[in-house]
Amino acid sequence: MIALSHVFGNDLVLSEGGLQTVSGTELTRQGLLRRLLTVAGNYVWQPDYGVGLPLMVGQVIAPEAMESVIRAQVQEDANVDPSQVVSVTVTDEGLGICRCDVSYVDAGSGQQQSLSFSY
Numbered sequence: 001m002i003a004l005s006h007v008f009g010n011d012l013v014l015s016e017g018g019l020q021t022v023s024g025t026e027l028t029r030q031g032l033l034r035r036l037l038t039v040a041g042n043y044v045w046q047p048d049y050g051v052g053l054p055l056m057v058g059q060v061i062a063p064e065a066m067e068s069v070i071r072a073q074v075q076e077d078a079n080v081d082p083s084q085v086v087s088v089t090v091t092d093e094g095l096g097i098c099r100c101d102v103s104y105v106d107a108g109s110g111q112q113q114s115l116s117f118s119y
Contacts, residue, residue: 003027008034025106028079029115032102035073037119049073053100053119061098063090074104081105093118 005022006012007030013020022030038050051073056066067088074086084105091099102115 001027006030006034008037025109025111025113028077028106028108029113031079032074032077032104032115033117035077036070036100049076056098057119058096061090061092061096063092063098066090066098066100070100070102074102079107081107081110 002021002023004012005020005026015021035049036051036053039052039055040050041047043049051069053066053070067090070090071086071088074080074088075082080086081104087101087103089101091101093099097118099118100116104113104115105111106113
């Protein structure tokens with residue numbers, strides 16, 4: 001599958017006279033980031049889609065609760081192999097910043113992948 005490349009919070013990118021596209025593991029990675037940063041209820045047709053990590057900024061950090069909700073949403077993604085374990089680690093880096101490390105198996109490639117970001 002090919003889709004427009006769009007990293008959540010950034011603009012679309014022009015490439016060779018058109019919009020940049022993405023496929024494979026990068027498509028999955030971008031989709032997972034979008035799912036984790038989207039606030040649940042913002043998609044009318046999929047009210048359970050999204051974790052809403054931006055809403056957690058400024059709140060008391062509860063790594064176990066965050067890991068649980070992130071794991072559940074990653075497992076819901078069609079591009080993640082549902083038969084494999086999804087590993088999530090949330091680390092409090094201080095000053096209200098969390099680091100999130102997600103490990104999953106890409107359904108298309110069958111390869112272990114990782115997604116790491118701070119918020």
